[in-house]
Amino acid sequence: MADPSYIPPAAGSPAPPSIELRGVSLAFDEKIVLRDISFEILPGATAVLLGVSGSGKSVLLKLMLGLLKPDSGDILIEGENIAPMSEAGLYAFRRRMGIVFQEGALFDSLSVYENVSYRLREEGKLEEGGIEQRVRQMLGFVELEEAIDKMPAELSGGMRRRVAIARAIISEPSIMLYDSPTAGLDPVTAHNIDALMVKMRDAQHVTSVVVTHRIQDALVVSGFVYSTAQQGLLPVTANSGSQVAEETQFLVLRDAGLYFRGNRQELLTSRDPYLRGFVK
Ligand SMILES: Nc1ncnc2c1ncn2[C@@H]1O[C@H](COP(=O)(O)OP(=O)(O)OP(=O)(O)O)[C@@H](O)[C@H]1O
Ligand SMILES: [Mg+2]
Numbered sequence: 001m002a003d004p005s006y007i008p009p010a011a012g013s014p015a016p017p018s019i020e021l022r023g024v025s026l027a028f029d030e031k032i033v034l035r036d037i038s039f040e041i042l043p044g045a046t047a048v049l050l051g052v053s054g055s056g057k058s059v060l061l062k063l064m065l066g067l068l069k070p071d072s073g074d075i076l077i078e079g080e081n082i083a084p085m086s087e088a089g090l091y092a093f094r095r096r097m098g099i100v101f102q103e104g105a106l107f108d109s110l111s112v113y114e115n116v117s118y119r120l121r122e123e124g125k126l127e128e129g130g131i132e133q134r135v136r137q138m139l140g141f142v143e144l145e146e147a148i149d150k151m152p153a154e155l156s157g158g159m160r161r162r163v164a165i166a167r168a169i170i171s172e173p174s175i176m177l178y179d180s181p182t183a184g185l186d187p188v189t190a191h192n193i194d195a196l197m198v199k200m201r202d203a204q205h206v207t208s209v210v211v212t213h214r215i216q217d218a219l220v221v222s223g224f225v226y227s228t229a230q231q232g233l234l235p236v237t238a239n240s241g242s243q244v245a246e247e248t249q250f251l252v253l254r255d256a257g258l259y260f261r262g263n264r265q266e267l268l269t270s271r272d273p274y275l276r277g278f279v280k
Contacts, residue, residue: 016079018043018175018207019064024073026059033059035256037073043174044244046201046208048218050278051253057211058102060253061177064209065097066090078174095123098168102179102211105164106152112139112163113148119171138166142196158189165196175207176200182217194220195233201244202226215279222248222264252278 017040024037033056041047051057062068063075066082074081077093085093106115116135120126126134139145142162152160161181168176178197182190194217200206202225210221224233225244250267252260252275260267260275268279 020076022074047249055253098173099177199226
């Protein structure tokens, strides 16, 4: 069915998907973790990746970062196949991608300031004054400026997660990968993290992949937009003009395959007993 609001890409230079997997398979020894996985995520769009523990969600993110290589298939990031790339080639690619690892993974012996500034220091483009300004800006974004001189051990789980987000976004990635960013957090803090992901999407137009066990995360990401004027989230309404939230794509991994790919409505109204288990 033709969508009247669909605007075709300009002729000649259609932007490639931010992320595209084509027939990706990976096994560890005898165990097949992913079999023939294909999907694409368009620039500025969000994909929510669901699946039970051990279904291959983190492995899929690591493939997108080039930290793992597929046994077969192609992984295109902004149109370029990273599967055959050398470590040196991948290095440049990873700069465009921010990841919040499942474990939070801050450097324990470094302060919040040192953790967040890590990538900028590695790039070596800014003087210390400029670095500090950026770090404060990023910590402001995640509302944690007061923690700048703290050590990770002095932070709560939710604060650590927010520092990890600040660290990931400091080099202005065009793609963000969030691995279970709300796991183990109380509902209020988890909601704040969800709101941050929405803000990244709507204020910075970042393409996002969100791995989660919590359907609540998915409902916030697909049901709200960030309002710069109000500095907060607003529910998506028919006239809110945001297709981005509604276009959130849901991917469910099961038995090494992509069991479901669809939108929020399709997932929420599915009668499939397995999918119902995720949306209860
Ligand atoms: N480096 C590795 N070597 C061998 N097996 C691995 C490796 N990494 C992951 N696996 C296996 O791949 C499967 C998928 O792991 P993965 O970490 O992607 O699960 P997940 O979906 O992220 O689970 P969770 O929700 O618990 O984080 C598991 O069976 C795991 O044991
Ligand atoms: Mg995982």
